[in-house]
Amino acid sequence: MENRQKVFIEKIGVRTEKMGYSPLSGRILGALLLADPPHMTFDHICTYLSASKSSISNNLNILMRDGVNMIEYFTVPGDRKRYFRISLQNWSKHLKDMPQEFEYSNELLSDIIEYRTENKLESKFTTDLEKILSFYNFMLERLPSLINEWEQQQLKK
Amino acid sequence: MENRQKVFIEKIGVRTEKMGYSPLSGRILGALLLADPPHMTFDHICTYLSASKSSISNNLNILMRDGVNMIEYFTVPGDRKRYFRISLQNWSKHLKDMPQEFEYSNELLSDIIEYRTENKLESKFTTDLEKILSFYNFMLERLPSLINEWEQQQLKK
DNA sequence: ACTTTGGTTCGGAACTAACCGAACTAAAAG
DNA sequence: CTTTTAGTTCGGTTAGTTCCGAACCAAAGT
Numbered sequence: 488m489e490n491r492q493k494v495f496i497e498k499i500g501v502r503t504e505k506m507g508y509s510p511l512s513g514r515i516l517g518a519l520l521l522a523d524p525p526h527m528t529f530d531h532i533c534t535y536l537s538a539s540k541s542s543i544s545n546n547l548n549i550l551m552r553d554g555v556n557m558i559e560y561f562t563v564p565g566d567r568k569r570y571f572r573i574s575l576q577n578w579s580k581h582l583k584d585m586p587q588e589f590e591y592s593n594e595l596l597s598d599i600i601e602y603r604t605e606n607k608l609e610s611k612f613t614t615d616l617e618k619i620l621s622f623y624n625f626m627l628e629r630l631p632s633l634i635n636e637w638e639q640q641q642l643k644k
Numbered sequence: 645m646e647n648r649q650k651v652f653i654e655k656i657g658v659r660t661e662k663m664g665y666s667p668l669s670g671r672i673l674g675a676l677l678l679a680d681p682p683h684m685t686f687d688h689i690c691t692y693l694s695a696s697k698s699s700i701s702n703n704l705n706i707l708m709r710d711g712v713n714m715i716e717y718f719t720v721p722g723d724r725k726r727y728f729r730i731s732l733q734n735w736s737k738h739l740k741d742m743p744q745e746f747e748y749s750n751e752l753l754s755d756i757i758e759y760r761t762e763n764k765l766e767s768k769f770t771t772d773l774e775k776i777l778s779f780y781n782f783m784l785e786r787l788p789s790l791i792n793e794w795e796q797q798q799l800k801k
Numbered sequence: 802a803c804t805t806t807g808g809t810t811c812g813g814a815a816c817t818a819a820c821c822g823a824a825c826t827a828a829a830a831g
Numbered sequence: 832c833t834t835t836t837a838g839t840t841c842g843g844t845t846a847g848t849t850c851c852g853a854a855c856c857a858a859a860g861t
Contacts, residue, residue: 495759502752505664509849520756520773523765529808539851544809546849567807567859575772582779595659599677602652608680615732616677618798622739625794633790637782641775666819686838696821701839703819724829724837 492521496536511538512546516557519573526561526572547571556581586630593623649678653693668695669703673714676730683718683729704728713738743787750780 499520500513508516514536519527527535533543550557556577560569600620603613656677657670665673671693676684684692690700707714713734717726757777760770 491759495755499752499756502748507662511850521759521765523760523763525766525769540808541810541852542850548809569807575769575776578776579779582776591659595656598652599656602648602678603680606680608678609682612682612730612732619732619735619739621798622736622794625797626790629790633783633786637779640782641778668819697838698822698840699820705839726837 495521508549509546511536511542512550514538515543515546515550516573519558519571522572526570528568528570530568532571583634585634586627589623589627589630593620593627596620596623652678665706666703668693668699669707671695672700672703672707673730676715676728679729683727685725685727687725689728740791742791743784746780746784746787750777750784753777753780 496514496517499517500510503513503516504510515532518532518535519525529540529543529547532538532547533540536543547558549555551559556574558571559574559577560571562569596616597620600613600616603609603616653671653674656674657667660670660673661667672689675689675692676682686697686700686704689695689704690697693700704715706712708716713731715728716731716734717728719726753773754777757770757773760766760773
């Protein structure tokens with residue numbers, strides 16, 4: 488493997504690891520992002536990343552799991568191989584689902600505040616938490632329309 | 645420790661772990677979020693979470709590290725103990741620094757696109773990536789003013 | 802029917818991270 | 832100067848993860 492690619496892929500990998508994936512998963516994503524054409528066979532990935540079939544198999548499946556869907560595969564008639572590629576559709580969807588992320592933090596923080604209020608705990612601190620919550624809520628309220636705005640802008644092009 | 649709190653704290657912990665902290669760090673944050681008054685001594689945390697002094701020490705220090713600053717401590721004259729609490733100030737700041745997060749993904753994606761263009765790799769895929777990048781850029785552009793808007797709204801209250 | 806191909810599953814080795822107890826340090830109290 | 836208190840550092844254990852090779856399976860080719 489060429490060196491510039493290698494460095495790149497590791498860089499992508501590091502970023503991906505922070506999203507909670509294994510190093511190899513990250514490298515797979517990296518490889519697919521740099522690939523030309525932008526898809527690779529199972530075998531190709533193995534040799535390209537010099538990783539074992541088992542590891543590749545496991546990590547591909549993780550990346551294709553429900554709720555992850557970072558990659559997908561397609562087949563061509565008269566060819567048994569699978570061709571794996573980044574699922575850009577799901578990537579965009581993931582971005583658009585970003586508010587969902589806020590929703591979780593939001594819920595938890597609400598619960599904490601509720602707990603503190605119910606149990607009459609120190610209220611200055613609770614008030615401060617409420618301020619943070621209000622920020623989450625603000626974002627949660629605004630993000631969808633912001634995303635929508637972007638979509639409209641795209642359509643016009 | 646009371647049971648409702650325990651469940652709660654674990655729940656907070658799980659969420660925090662996803663941000664890349666250890667379980668114990670998460671539990672410390674949880675404990676401090678529920679505490680009344682909203683601060684605890686070193687010893688208090690140890691017994692409350694039934695964890696060792698060493699672990700607590702390490703994790704407190706991690707949570708106080710530069711670039712993290714999730715918690716802070718204060719002291720009272722004539723008392724050698726430290727009182728630890730959530731640093732709400734830094735928490736808010738962290739939120740406002742959210743665009744920074746986008747910046748990193750953005751940069752990496754730009755690099756990938758640049759690589760693909762330079763090396764004349766399949767351009768349909770590259771174009772699709774550019775679309776995603778444009779979303780990142782859009783967010784990066786809009787988030788600051790959105791955050792600013794919220795701040796103005798807060799001041800008026 | 803036998804082989805080849807594409808991929809999965811299983812069991813274990815190597816590594817990593819979290820946590821603990823014990824020994825230690827620094828500073829205040831007596 | 833001795834003791835106590837508050838917290839840190841060190842070394843080892845345990846738990847969990849990642850990855851590999853080998854065995855395996857299912858479908859297609861011969």
